[in-house]
Amino acid sequence: MPQHFSNEDYLKGIVLFGLNAATYKMALAKILLEAAKEQKNKIHWSELASSFFQLYKSRLAEKSMPQQGIAHRQTFMERIVQQHQSGKLSESDAIEQVGLKGFIDVIPRFQTIGTNKDIVKEFFYEFQYGSTLTLKDSLLNLSSAQLAELEGEIDARWGLLEGAFSINQSQYHLANDIREIYLQSGYERKPLTNNIPFLSGYQGNICFYCAEHLDSEIHVDHVLPRQVLQHDEVWNLVLSHPECNLLKSDRLVGKHFILKLIARNENIMGSNHPWKAKIAASLGTTPKQRAANLQKHYAKVSTVLGNNYWGGCDSYNPAIDPFYKKLITVLNNESQSI
CATH class of the missing domain: 1.10.10 (Arc Repressor Mutant, subunit A)
Known part of the structure; x- marks a missing residue:
């Protein structure tokens, strides 16, 4: 390394x-x-x-x-x-x-x-x-x-480990409705709970869309618009600046953001995150399966949204995005290439 x-x-x-x-x-x-x-x-x-x-x-x-x-x-x-x-x-x-x-x-x-x-x-x-x-x-x-x-x-x-251990010990199923944790209601965002610093770490502590550092006001966004997918699965949720979220709105993102979402999800899968099992159940048990299934979701959303496309903030350049230089991202990329 x-x-x-x-x-x-x-x-x-x-x-x-x-x-x-x-x-x-x-x-x-x-x-x-x-x-x-x-x-x-x-x-x-x-x-x-x-x-x-x-x-x-x-x-x-x-x-x-x-x-x-x-x-x-x-x-x-x-x-x-x-x-x-x-x-x-x-x-x-x-x-x-x-x-x-x-x-x-x-x-x-x-x-x-x-x-x-x-x-x-x-x-x-x-x-x-x-x-x-x-x-x-x-x-x-x-x-x-x-x-x-x-x-x-x-x-x-x-706190999240305790939650995961409680689920394991009680044999409960993790709730699918992530809105209970992140959102006041279906489409309304709010400043996030104390789980934000933890989730932010898997994203490199930066806005998903502009790659600048996250500050005190943070939105949770569905990378693939919720109006199409109609769910709040954690594999599709990212943290962003409010202004970046508003710029994106419900448009289709560029493919480079899908590749970034795949890498972010692998960061979660590389840990003992309580939602690891949910991502595996939704997208697959191997990195290859998860990437292929997320790409399929992207293709279906593309069919629905057509030309309603957003390539990202003017300042964003995926080639120099610091997310890809973060330790856990590098570790996961290396482990998958072995």
Whole structure:
């Protein structure tokens, strides 16, 4: 991978592009960001255990959502918090147990992207197990704006993992009506929920249509117009600036945006996103199937809309779109070419 990526890109890759069996990576990421805010280059094990325990204690008190997806099983942290809440463990004893057993997997494995252990090996910290985490400049030099954006993505990722685990444990089917999450009603857009930072990450944190950075006002748009498809499937939803959304309206987009949509969907498929199964069910179980089926949808919409065509904003050039230079996009392209 010859491209150079920013420290922020690498940390987003850890958070976004991971096959999470539990939520431990999100909790550790939050602790690391807090230490970076305070410019602490060392975290002692007892402090780490205390922060980890307090995070889970607070989270499970607010809404007791499952922290892993296997039915009738709990994570070690869920059990420790419950034992503390029932009076079986004092807080100090609970924290001691976290220090002894809570980090066996997450500390050694955190610095991986997907299943690749080499891309960011020891990039953000080194550790002496049971003693200290030593943070590196790659983490400490992140700006306050970068830290805030990362924190938003981590919070949203944690919430979506809990939702996915709840679905798995309860054997519920994920609702098809994405409007419950994104839209006030069928065609009315609104500023999005706290899931936006997470979804934005798979799009490279840029407007889908002009490739400029997304700001505080964001629209959700159907790439292939909803008036034709008559559904709100996540594979067809993207984030855009309001003005770009209005310029596009319900016109047919250029084929370069369909190719970009295919790549964006593969970014989601490369992770443990809760909607991964929905995309697979709608478009196919392999990248080739998904691309072919999306192209078929495009051809059908083209037949309906005819010459009502929109090639994109005047400033947009697909050849230099930063989306294709983002870490997770590059990783997914490389994995498909192997």
